[in-house]
Amino acid sequence: MMKARIVLVLFTVVLCQASITAQTGDDRADPESLFNGKDLSNWVFHLKDTTVNPESVFMVKEGIIHIAGDPFGYMRTREQYSNYKLRLEWRWPDEATNSGVFIHAQTPDAIWPACIECQLKAGSAGDFICMGGSDMHERTDKTKIVVAKKTVSNEKPVGEWNTLEVTCRDNSIIVLVNGLLQNEATGVTLSKGSICLQSEGKDIEFRNISLTKH
Numbered sequence: 001m002m003k004a005r006i007v008l009v010l011f012t013v014v015l016c017q018a019s020i021t022a023q024t025g026d027d028r029a030d031p032e033s034l035f036n037g038k039d040l041s042n043w044v045f046h047l048k049d050t051t052v053n054p055e056s057v058f059m060v061k062e063g064i065i066h067i068a069g070d071p072f073g074y075m076r077t078r079e080q081y082s083n084y085k086l087r088l089e090w091r092w093p094d095e096a097t098n099s100g101v102f103i104h105a106q107t108p109d110a111i112w113p114a115c116i117e118c119q120l121k122a123g124s125a126g127d128f129i130c131m132g133g134s135d136m137h138e139r140t141d142k143t144k145i146v147v148a149k150k151t152v153s154n155e156k157p158v159g160e161w162n163t164l165e166v167t168c169r170d171n172s173i174i175v176l177v178n179g180l181l182q183n184e185a186t187g188v189t190l191s192k193g194s195i196c197l198q199s200e201g202k203d204i205e206f207r208n209i210s211l212t213k214h
Helices: 002-024
Strands: 043-047 058-061 064-067 073-077 084-091 100-105 115-119 128-131 162-169 172-177 180-185 194-199 204-213
Touching: 064 194, 073 100, 084 100, 100 162, 115 172
Parallel strands: none
Antiparallel strands: 043 073, 058 064, 064 204, 073 194, 084 162, 084 204, 100 115, 100 194, 115 128, 162 172, 172 180
């Protein structure tokens, strides 16, 4: 009886893993690095305060992207993407604060562009924010732009690296935080655009940013 229960548990785990793999896709395609570890030459910068030099906000130190958080703004990829899996690592060097990753960001640039934000705000990593008029089926309360994550926060303490995986397939988006499925969106009104790393609050760091096309 005990062996049968163990087999059933293992089978359930395999099924769950297979379900997540089927939704997020596999990694047989070669990943493309969005950050060369040296400079930010393939990124475009937008700041709320246009008098500030972006180089004082977005910088590379020892192979890591440092974003100051002030003033508000973002760095975005020059290229637009659709149907891909994005993987990156982030951490708070000193204090857990606020930031986000914009998916399918549209131009013209604006502090709050039309996009879907994958929230990185401390305690809320995995939330979706429908910005600039974007929408999804899961946003059932149209008075709110936030679609909350599925479960409690599984972020790591200040100073430790977290992993974000975002899979975009047609009009769906799936988000994993540190390997845990935190959110799913269907019927998304945007399916292609730039990827942005946000400056919002205080210091945040990013590394190992890669994209695998489906």
